[in-house]
Amino acid sequence: MKNEPAVNPDRLLQSVSDFAAIGATPAGGVNRQALSAEDRAARRLLAERALARGFTVFQDEAANLFIRHEGRDAAQPPLLIGSHLDSQPTGGRFDGALGTLSAFEVLEALADADVEIERAIEVVAFTNEEGSRFSPGCMGSMAFSGAANVADWQAARSTDDVLFADELRATLDALPEAEIRPAGHPISAFVELHIEQGPVLERENVPIGIVTGVQGTKWLEVAFSGEAAHAGTTPLEFRKDPMAAAAAAIARIQDGIMPSDPAARLTVGRISAEPGSVNVIPGRVSFTVDMRHPDAEALAAIERRVHEECLAAAKRWGCEAAIALRVDMPPGRFATAVTAAIAESCAALGIASRPMVSGAFHDALFVNRVAPSAMIFVPCRNGVSHNEAEFVSDEHIVTGARVLLGVALQLAS
Amino acid sequence: MKNEPAVNPDRLLQSVSDFAAIGATPAGGVNRQALSAEDRAARRLLAERALARGFTVFQDEAANLFIRHEGRDAAQPPLLIGSHLDSQPTGGRFDGALGTLSAFEVLEALADADVEIERAIEVVAFTNEEGSRFSPGCMGSMAFSGAANVADWQAARSTDDVLFADELRATLDALPEAEIRPAGHPISAFVELHIEQGPVLERENVPIGIVTGVQGTKWLEVAFSGEAAHAGTTPLEFRKDPMAAAAAAIARIQDGIMPSDPAARLTVGRISAEPGSVNVIPGRVSFTVDMRHPDAEALAAIERRVHEECLAAAKRWGCEAAIALRVDMPPGRFATAVTAAIAESCAALGIASRPMVSGAFHDALFVNRVAPSAMIFVPCRNGVSHNEAEFVSDEHIVTGARVLLGVALQLAS
Numbered sequence: 001m002k003n004e005p006a007v008n009p010d011r012l013l014q015s016v017s018d019f020a021a022i023g024a025t026p027a028g029g030v031n032r033q034a035l036s037a038e039d040r041a042a043r044r045l046l047a048e049r050a051l052a053r054g055f056t057v058f059q060d061e062a063a064n065l066f067i068r069h070e071g072r073d074a075a076q077p078p079l080l081i082g083s084h085l086d087s088q089p090t091g092g093r094f095d096g097a098l099g100t101l102s103a104f105e106v107l108e109a110l111a112d113a114d115v116e117i118e119r120a121i122e123v124v125a126f127t128n129e130e131g132s133r134f135s136p137g138c139m140g141s142m143a144f145s146g147a148a149n150v151a152d153w154q155a156a157r158s159t160d161d162v163l164f165a166d167e168l169r170a171t172l173d174a175l176p177e178a179e180i181r182p183a184g185h186p187i188s189a190f191v192e193l194h195i196e197q198g199p200v201l202e203r204e205n206v207p208i209g210i211v212t213g214v215q216g217t218k219w220l221e222v223a224f225s226g227e228a229a230h231a232g233t234t235p236l237e238f239r240k241d242p243m244a245a246a247a248a249a250i251a252r253i254q255d256g257i258m259p260s261d262p263a264a265r266l267t268v269g270r271i272s273a274e275p276g277s278v279n280v281i282p283g284r285v286s287f288t289v290d291m292r293h294p295d296a297e298a299l300a301a302i303e304r305r306v307h308e309e310c311l312a313a314a315k316r317w318g319c320e321a322a323i324a325l326r327v328d329m330p331p332g333r334f335a336t337a338v339t340a341a342i343a344e345s346c347a348a349l350g351i352a353s354r355p356m357v358s359g360a361f362h363d364a365l366f367v368n369r370v371a372p373s374a375m376i377f378v379p380c381r382n383g384v385s386h387n388e389a390e391f392v393s394d395e396h397i398v399t400g401a402r403v404l405l406g407v408a409l410q411l412a413s
Numbered sequence: 414m415k416n417e418p419a420v421n422p423d424r425l426l427q428s429v430s431d432f433a434a435i436g437a438t439p440a441g442g443v444n445r446q447a448l449s450a451e452d453r454a455a456r457r458l459l460a461e462r463a464l465a466r467g468f469t470v471f472q473d474e475a476a477n478l479f480i481r482h483e484g485r486d487a488a489q490p491p492l493l494i495g496s497h498l499d500s501q502p503t504g505g506r507f508d509g510a511l512g513t514l515s516a517f518e519v520l521e522a523l524a525d526a527d528v529e530i531e532r533a534i535e536v537v538a539f540t541n542e543e544g545s546r547f548s549p550g551c552m553g554s555m556a557f558s559g560a561a562n563v564a565d566w567q568a569a570r571s572t573d574d575v576l577f578a579d580e581l582r583a584t585l586d587a588l589p590e591a592e593i594r595p596a597g598h599p600i601s602a603f604v605e606l607h608i609e610q611g612p613v614l615e616r617e618n619v620p621i622g623i624v625t626g627v628q629g630t631k632w633l634e635v636a637f638s639g640e641a642a643h644a645g646t647t648p649l650e651f652r653k654d655p656m657a658a659a660a661a662a663i664a665r666i667q668d669g670i671m672p673s674d675p676a677a678r679l680t681v682g683r684i685s686a687e688p689g690s691v692n693v694i695p696g697r698v699s700f701t702v703d704m705r706h707p708d709a710e711a712l713a714a715i716e717r718r719v720h721e722e723c724l725a726a727a728k729r730w731g732c733e734a735a736i737a738l739r740v741d742m743p744p745g746r747f748a749t750a751v752t753a754a755i756a757e758s759c760a761a762l763g764i765a766s767r768p769m770v771s772g773a774f775h776d777a778l779f780v781n782r783v784a785p786s787a788m789i790f791v792p793c794r795n796g797v798s799h800n801e802a803e804f805v806s807d808e809h810i811v812t813g814a815r816v817l818l819g820v821a822l823q824l825a826s
Contacts, residue, residue, distance in 0.1 A: 198642075198645075198647055198648075199642070199646075199647060199651045200651070203651065215645060217645065219691055219692075229612075229796060230610060230772060230798070231678060231682060231703040232611075232628060232678055232703075232705050232771075232772025233609065233610050233612075233613075233771070234611055234772070235611075235613060236671040236672065238612045241667075241680075243663070243680075243681045243682070244681070246660070247660045247662075247664040247667060247681070248668075250656070250657070250660035250664075251661045251663075251665075252664075254657040254660060254661070258649040259649065265647070265648070267692070268657070268686075269693050269694065269695055270689045270690065270691055271656065271684055271685070271686050271698075272684070272685070273681075273682065273683060276682065277682050278682050278703050279680070279682060280680075280682050281682065292645050326691075358645075359643060359644070359647070360643065360646055383647065386643075
């Protein structure tokens with residue numbers, strides 16, 4: 001090791017700014033959806049910068065883009081760091097891009113310092129994490145981890161009615177400099193830096209979150225059926241009021257679940273009453289319940305509790321309850337070897353951190369199936385994400401990259 | 414008095430059937446909206462039958478139609494009985510028509526028996542009670558009682574885009590046999606028979622309701638504003654969840670108001686959450702509250718309680734509450750002289766009855782401002798009204814008319 005490698009703040013911030021210009025929206029966000037012309041332009045810019053620094057560039061059949069900085073022992077599986085470059089249609093400039101560009105800054109910092117590392121480090125930009133133009137999201141990391149096959153999506157059509165197979169082919173062909181390999185080569189570990197997309201770090205004034213896992217998620221659709229009747233002429237004892245039942249059920253689950261378990265999340269985001277007239281007791285009220293918990297058993301217990309409260313409220317108001325499970329994603333638990341390395345990097349740099357669980361999905365959740373993985377979160381303003389107003393301070397950008405560099409040095413040495 | 418006057422069941426039931434044919438819908442209801450061709454046809458049929466029996470027919474400038482059976486002392490103000498002939502667009506055959514035709518049956522029964530009564534009895538069919546084609550409802554009784562002037566509505570347009578002034582004129586002109594008088598001639602009292610439009614009489618198996626008043630009504634629009642946020646990444650302590658606040662408020666007011674006051678009615682008929690995504694904590698939830706009570710002070714207390722519960726729930730969930738009063742109709746209390754006469758008529762006939770308060774508005778509410786008024790309710794199946802499925806049994810039709818005849822004999826003697 002000739003010099004102590006260090007993040008170059010100006011270069012990193014300029015890089016974030018350069019990539020934000022690709023698909024920039026008037027409101028300051030980006031529209032750089034997966035496999036679009038803008039996505040290809042971002043991939044080209046990253047590949048050109050990598051080639052200019054002498055790194056190897058390749059892609060896999062899912063159009064995941066890799067940039068490799070060679071290690072002393074080329075036979076050892078590389079450490080993987082990175083995130084994604086695609087965005088929501090009215091997305092921010094940091095979601096995905098920050099993790100990818102911070103990882104590339106780590107490679108450049110190592111190259112600047114002419115550091116010899118034990119194993120290679122590869123930066124990855126996974127394909128279609130957002131899932132907004134082509135469904136599902138996390139295509140690239142699913143293909144990489146064997147959770148799905150690229151062949152499964154060939155016939156999929158985008159929101160702008162283009163065939164997935166055509167857009168994938170065109171994206172691969174747009175980078176002839178990058179050899180195409182089969183998806184899923186061995187790696188030693190994966191570290192993904194990402195914005196929190198929630199308010200905790202900012203409000204607690206902690207610059208780094210060490211993500212120990214991803215919550216499990218269940219979505220329920222609840223429908224209460226009662227009897228539509230005249231608001232003025234129907235006494236209480238003749239009412240079968242699904243709105244009263246729904247309110248009672250929602251109030252009970254809001255009171256009974258989150259306050260007693262800080263790791264639980266419960267949200268009723270959608271509700272409707274039919275016929276929906278001021279002076280008519282509704283005949284039917286339906287609502288959704290989004291439940292999340294890092295522990296599968298705790299999540300199952302929450303689901304049971306919601307069932308019980310809904311059935312009790314329906315019964316009390318003379319209504320029928322129908323409850324359907326629409327989404328059921330088990331929790332993911334990241335590798336302690338990687339979270340320990342992140343904690344050590346923070347400690348060595350004197351940077352405050354806290355363990356936390358991600359409320360949203362990320363590519364690391366899938367990569368974690370094939371190699372020890374974890375994530376580094378940095379704060380974003382007001383927790384706002386998937387929004388053109390998404391914002392991360394320069395200080396937090398640089399701090400995140402410094403921690404990532406420290407982790408990479410540990411895990412690649 | 415030569416004979417004991419008596420309702421002729423066959424004639425009354427045939428009459429109900431004859432009028433149900435005017436504007437009949439395929440589903441068995443009627444579409445006989447105010448001042449329409451169908452409404453004019455019904456008025457013509459009633460007027461022709463009245464003239465055939467030798468009664469006097471006249472109308473007032475609001476197109477209220479009157480049929481007068483003369484009393485011994487023509488100088489005394491007449492007793493008024495009746496209801497309305499117009500219907501909702503998909504209305505039933507009994508709402509309004511039953512009260513008008515039962516009143517006409519009373520006149521025929523008196524004529525059959527050649528009874529000499531002290532004061533005249535007039536049957537009235539008030540114009541546009543429903544308010545569905547031209548707004549507002551109860552135009553005829555408002556004009557009759559001085560609560561409004563026909564001149565106020567001349568420029569109003571119907572749902573089928575016709576001018577009120579034109580339809581009123583055409584309706585008046587369609588009955589040249591009926592002299593047109595100023596609205597609001599003196600009367601001694603008013604009795605209106607009507608279907609209950611609620612479930613109480615049927616479920617308690619009581620054939621007659623003695624209506625002692627009409628509930629006051631207040632409508633609130635409540636809007637809770639919080640902060641839209643990610644369902645997965647936002648812990649409880651950072652949530653400003655207007656859905657949780659709305660559920661808590663609605664549950665509290667449903668638990669706190671009707672169970673402790675059998676005369677209170679409280680309904681949340683409409684609710685919406687924005688943005689309305691399964692995985693987004695809503696930023697705004699709005700709902701309506703329909704509150705009714707026969708006592709003005711009790712109604713005001715309910716409104717205060719709803720305010721308090723909404724403000725407390727909003728505060729607890731870190732939200733702002735905006736509460737707007739959209740409708741404020743004070744309660745009406747009918748005349749005890751008239752309700753006593755109804756009770757006496759029931760008792761004399763050995764017919765069970767119970768006092769009750771109307772949850773809906775009626776013409777009698779306005780007429781009560783200028784003369785002692787009350788109403789007789791008869792049961793309807795399942796409380797269904799404003800619906801083509803509206804149904805009243807033959808037995809209840811005849812019983813109602815018998816009670817009305819008894820009341821008319823008392824109040825006109």
